[in-house]
Amino acid sequence: MLNYIQESFNELKNHVTWTSWSEAQRLTVLVAVFSIILSLAIWGVDTIFSEIIAQYFIWIKS
Template sequence: MAGFSNYITESYNELRNHVTWTPWAEAQRLTVVVIVFSVLFSLAIWGVDTVFSNVIEYYFSLVKS
């Protein structure tokens, strides 16, 4: 159990004293960029899925006839 306690203490020390954190304003800006990109990417995937779905439905309607 002492090894685990030592690990937690050293990890906390590393995060507190040796990690360079991104400034808050930059983190907010980058978060907005990620959200916008995610929305645009999901809309693009939705559009491609809709087109392929319609093409497949059309193909099967031709085959069925």
């Protein structure tokens, strides 16, 4: 187990190419913006379908 942890640490330290801090910040903002846009789109579709289903049940009761 100790050998695995040492090798993992060595791999991360010496063999992984990390992005620069400024690029990591830029990509984080990009992911946040697209997440907000996607969540608003899903909310909108859910609201529309909810209203359609509510109107359908009102129509069925009549």
